Amino acid sequence: MKKDTYVDTGTPGIKQNVITKKYVVSLDFGRQLRMNKKTGRMEMKQIKTTRTVSTMKEAKAIQGKNNALKKTRRTTGITRKIAFDQVLDEYTEYYKSTWSDSYMMQKQSQAKRMKAYFSDRDVRTIDTLDIEKFFAWCKESQPGFEYPLSNNSVQKIRTHLKDFWRYMKKNQNRYGITENVVLDADYGEVQVFKGNILNAEQVNYMLQFAINYEADYSVWSMIGFTVLTGMRRGELCGIKWRNIDFENRLIDVEYQRCQISTGSIEKVPKKGNDDGHTREERKQRYAALPDILVQMLEHIKAQQEEYLQRSVKPDDYIYMTKENLVRGYLPHPGKVSRRFSEFLNRVNKARGKDGLEPLPYVRLHDMRHTFISLCLNGGVNRFQVSANCGHTYSGEDNNTTVSTYWHDDGNRSEIIGLINQIIQVNIE
Template sequence: MKGHIRKRGNKYAIVVDMGRDNNGKRKQKWFSGYDKKKDAERDLPIILNDINQGTFVEPANETYMSYLEKWIKNKKSQIKPTTLDTYQRLLRVHIIPGLGHLKLGKMNRLHIKEFYSYLEEEKELAPASIKKIHTVIRSSLSDALEDGLIAKNISAGIKTPRIGRSEIKVWDEVQLMNFLNAIKAETLYIAFHLPAMTGMRRSEVLGIRWKDIDFENKILRVVTTITTKGKSDGKTQNSYSRPIDLDDGTIAELKNRKKQVAKDKLKAGTAYDDQDLVVCTSLGKPISPRNLNRLWYKLRDKVDIPNIRFHDLRHTHATLMLLQGIPAKVVSERLGHASIQTTLNTYGHLLPSIQKEAIQIFSRNLIEKSNNFISIHEG
């Protein structure tokens, strides 16, 4: 039995010759969806060997969601009621919305790794929560393997964010301003200015529309998000629209961006796809999270400052606000955290130093006012 690699568009496929049918017609089995030729070349001998040994498993064509719905029903008699409740909640809230649309037999490790990154960076789930989600995914795929629906458990060996992870990395005021000043001429400068000055998530920045901005009252409302899983309307999905107050500098940058978008529209004419987006291509189309990340790394590496992730611009904003004495409750609302506890869990390590600075400021102000009062009355 022979096989070869074939390119289809910008993807690669493994093609295995399966001989001929009763009518003499040539039979072939295709394994598509490889982004890199070397990955297809790696799997080709494995697939040929499995077919020759009779151990090859035909990829399951049903969706992961369909499989999970049956899997959790069978799991009821095998686990405790409290564990079942946890599994059902994780499936409903995270796993099915994130991975359920994929074909069970076509899922790969990259799907799961990107899903965990999304949960950590966009949803801001704690490492312990992601570890629980991983447990459910690993268990379900282990059973699918045992039932002969998949050839291997792709979740095995995938690392989840470490519980008790190291302290988040942020820039100080000077480093942040050095970066922003260095990239000021960048066409998409606003995409980096906003998270630094508002604490917005990447998905929120990509989803901002001009109609979400109230220039007169200097307020931006987070309604729509764009993630690696596409666009979603936060107002309909989460009954939620978060207002963020804007400073004068950010208002000015948004007005500059609006002028640039107007020029792009005029230049593109009918080719412009107007989706009312603030952060978009020169033709008005949405920018993918991956492409924005690529631009981020390119710009960041041009400046002589410590390496941080795009998401850490949000952490930088929150950290600088807390260090300047802004109440944690205000920071929590600005970031859109579900509760102030999330804010305290994320930035709690800052509170001791903030309290030390706060008591010194309190003491200085009290003494100053007291001295002024005495001077006035003695005078």
């Protein structure tokens, strides 16, 4: 509408329309966070609008209410932008002294994703739906984050955010947060995968296939350490040559190498304390070293020395592909599971050509389940199985004598005996 259709009323911010005789109130809500439709980013913008009312009394009432609200914001400091990335840094600084080095690296990796998504957005404008959208974003490949996160990893980020919001809620005067918006956030549908296991015949076929057709012997270590000793993926990646005791037929499961974003960190086995003073506190254990794995390791060692053009060193990792050895970098733990799936596809393709039923779909972690099932079904002492796999034994015999006074002596003879008996492959 043209300017000459309005006249001043003598009250700043209120004009009257000479045609309709109604009053127009100009309202300034200050700078607020709004979505930039062109860039898709949240930005601070000056928000203004107008209201049309019939009487001067109504116009002054609306104007007075808006001025009172602006005064309250200035008094409480609510108009000050509280950037997500800045507060996250303050939270980290406050708690980092209580975190171990490996936990700190995990937190930093998670914070990198959080900052990439929320950036400098005002924390008070983030609600539960925003958190859920962030979880969905994490499950897709993004620029700078090639690998989407699993439900398990998103759960860990959820815990991080929950603690972060709890920290801000404890400091309401500083951050203005009165509600933990993460508590009700759903991180998506959890797909519970029912694990499968292989029987002894299927395990033998898989191992023999690897021996016959896999030119890169790192596949041997990937299969051997998991299905013949019950190791987890991270433990497979963390085993070094110094951890192999050929004389006593034992493997010292000392460390695991875990996935962190696009890299990895070395830490003690699952549920262990990185700062622990004893092997028990650090959850370090001894796993059985059966005869067939000894033979496989001899060939793996010879191949590594051929690629490296030198003798292997005690601190060299065992699970190393040809490319890792030649180019001098560590394999990413997150890619091991995918590599196992590709290997399983090759196995089943070969079985199809031979007119055999395909092996059931199994994950790399199911090789650990297979090992435990083979041992328990084969009658191995359950204490040896539990200690071998890093579990705390719990069962009908878990009385005070067992839980308090039984100590693992490192004996794995029953496991070695059973594996030597049921594994019938020809490595030559």
